[in-house]
Amino acid sequence: MEAELKQKRLVLVSNGEPYKHVYQNQGIKQQKLAGGLTTGLDPMMQEDNGLWIAWGRGEADFEVVDQDNKVKVPDNDGYTLKRVKLSEEEKNGFYYGFSNEVMWPISHTFISKANYKEDYWLNYKQVNQKYAESVLDELQEDDLVWIHDYHLALVPGILKEEKPETKTSLFWHIPWPAWEAFRTIPWRKEIIEGMLAADFLAFHTDLFVYNFLSCAEKIGAEVNFSEKEVYYQGAKTRVESIPLGIDYQKFSNLAQDEDYLAKAKEIKSSYETEKLIFAVDRLDYTKGIEERLAGIDKFFEKYPEYQCELTFVQRVAPSRTGIEEYQQMKERIEKKVGEINGKYQKDKWQPVKYFYGSVPQEDLLPYYKAADLALITASIDGMNLVAKEYLAVQDSGVLLLSEFAGAAEYLDSAIQVNPYNTEELADGIYQGLEMPAAEKKERLEQAQADLKEYDINWWRDYFLENWIDCYE
Numbered sequence: 001m002e003a004e005l006k007q008k009r010l011v012l013v014s015n016g017e018p019y020k021h022v023y024q025n026q027g028i029k030q031q032k033l034a035g036g037l038t039t040g041l042d043p044m045m046q047e048d049n050g051l052w053i054a055w056g057r058g059e060a061d062f063e064v065v066d067q068d069n070k071v072k073v074p075d076n077d078g079y080t081l082k083r084v085k086l087s088e089e090e091k092n093g094f095y096y097g098f099s100n101e102v103m104w105p106i107s108h109t110f111i112s113k114a115n116y117k118e119d120y121w122l123n124y125k126q127v128n129q130k131y132a133e134s135v136l137d138e139l140q141e142d143d144l145v146w147i148h149d150y151h152l153a154l155v156p157g158i159l160k161e162e163k164p165e166t167k168t169s170l171f172w173h174i175p176w177p178a179w180e181a182f183r184t185i186p187w188r189k190e191i192i193e194g195m196l197a198a199d200f201l202a203f204h205t206d207l208f209v210y211n212f213l214s215c216a217e218k219i220g221a222e223v224n225f226s227e228k229e230v231y232y233q234g235a236k237t238r239v240e241s242i243p244l245g246i247d248y249q250k251f252s253n254l255a256q257d258e259d260y261l262a263k264a265k266e267i268k269s270s271y272e273t274e275k276l277i278f279a280v281d282r283l284d285y286t287k288g289i290e291e292r293l294a295g296i297d298k299f300f301e302k303y304p305e306y307q308c309e310l311t312f313v314q315r316v317a318p319s320r321t322g323i324e325e326y327q328q329m330k331e332r333i334e335k336k337v338g339e340i341n342g343k344y345q346k347d348k349w350q351p352v353k354y355f356y357g358s359v360p361q362e363d364l365l366p367y368y369k370a371a372d373l374a375l376i377t378a379s380i381d382g383m384n385l386v387a388k389e390y391l392a393v394q395d396s397g398v399l400l401l402s403e404f405a406g407a408a409e410y411l412d413s414a415i416q417v418n419p420y421n422t423e424e425l426a427d428g429i430y431q432g433l434e435m436p437a438a439e440k441k442e443r444l445e446q447a448q449a450d451l452k453e454y455d456i457n458w459w460r461d462y463f464l465e466n467w468i469d470c471y472e
C-alpha cells in the first residue's frame, strides 16, 4: 500500500494558499499564512512534493509565478503551488458571499447569520468551475485529487462529469450540521450532489459524519449508516471521521528549545502577575470570544482573590474583514475588554491584555508555554488546533475546552465546559487554576500520548489508506 501510494502524485486543492507573496523593502517576500488548514497540510506537502492549487490573494502573488501561474514554495524550492486568479466580483460573490455568508454560518448552525443571495450562488458555481478547470489542465493519469473544505463542495462533481475516472476525495474542515440547518440552503441538493461525486469524504468527528449521512438520505441517496456508505446516481461514496492531528514532534521539540523557553519566561515576567491565562482565535462568531469575556468578568467577580494575581491575554487574528458582521463583532469585543478593565483594574494591574493582529505560529508558541491555562470556548468548531498545540508544549498547564469544539470528542483530559454557561466557565477557570500538580501532570500525559499517536502523519496516512481502499 505504502509503495503504491508513493507512486501517485497528490494534487491538493483548497481555497486558502499556504504562502503569499508581498512587496517589502523594494523587493518581494514570501510569507507563510496562518490558519488551521494550511498549517496542517504544508508540512505534509513539503514531504510529498505534490501540486497544491489555491487562490492567489497576496498583492505580489502573480509577480512571482511562471506563465502557468506556478511557483515553488517554500522559498522557490519545495513543492509546486499553482495560483488561481479571482476577479473582484468573484471574490465578493464566491468568497465573502456564498462561502462565508452561507456555507460557513450554516455549517456552524448559525442559521440567522446566513444570506442566501442568488448572485452569491452563481459566483460560487462559477469559481468552483474555475478551480475544477485548473485541476483538469494539470491532471495526469493516476493522480489523487484531494479537495479541501466548504469553498469547493462542487469541485468533485465537475471533475467527475468531465473526467469520470478521476480519483477524488474531500476533507471537510468545519462541522457538518443537522438537516434542520442544512435544508435552509436553497441549493442544498446541488451541494450534496457535488460532494457525493467524490469517492471518499471525511470529517473531523462521528457527529459530523452522522449529520452528513442524514442529509444525503434526505436528498434521496441510499445510505448504509453502519458501513458509512452512500449510494447515489450509480456511484458509491465512503464517508469517514478522521480527526486532524498536529505535528506533535515539532511542538514537543520546540518546547525543549532554549531560545523558546527564554521567550516564554520573558512573556511571563512582563505581566507581573503570578498567573497567566491565554487565548488566541481568528475573529469569528464561532470562536466564542464574547462568551469567554463574559466568563472572565464573572470569574473576577466570583473569585476576587485572583484580582491583581492573574492576567488574561487575548490575541485576536483579523479575519474576513470585508464582512460587516465581523467588523461589528470586533467593536463589541473591544468594548467588553474596556469594560472589564475599567471595572477591575487596580494600580498597575490590568486584568485583560488584548492584541489585534495575526502573528506567525512561532510567535504564539512562547505564549502557549507561558500560560497556566488556555481558554478555548468555541460555540462550535470543526476541530480547533490551538487546543492541541497548547497541550503539546505544556508541562504543567491546564486546558479549558468547550464541549462544542470537535477536539472535545478526543480530549477527555481537558476541563470541558458549555461556553454559554457563564457560571460554569468561571468555575472551570477556577478549577483549572486550583488543580493539584499531580492531577495536571496526569491529565497532560494522557493528552500528550494521544496527540503523539494521532498526529498529522497518522492523519495523512489514515486518510490516504482509507481513500485508496475505496478502489479495491
Ligand code: GDG
Residues within 6 Å of the ligand: 034, 035, 036, 037, 039, 040, 173, 174, 244, 280, 281, 282, 316, 317, 357, 358, 359, 360, 361, 364, 381, 382, 383, 384, 385, 386, 389
Ligand atoms: C479551520 C476550522 C479546524 C498562526 N498564527 C495565528 C494562528 N496560527 C495557527 C495556529 C493554528 C491555526 O493557525 C488555527 O487553527 P484552528 O483549528 O484553531 O482554526 P481555523 O483557522 O478556524 O480552522 C477548525 C481547522 O480548520 C483544521 O481543520 O481545526 O475547526 O475552523 O495552527 O497555530 N491562529 C490564530 N492567530 C494567529 O495569529 N488564531
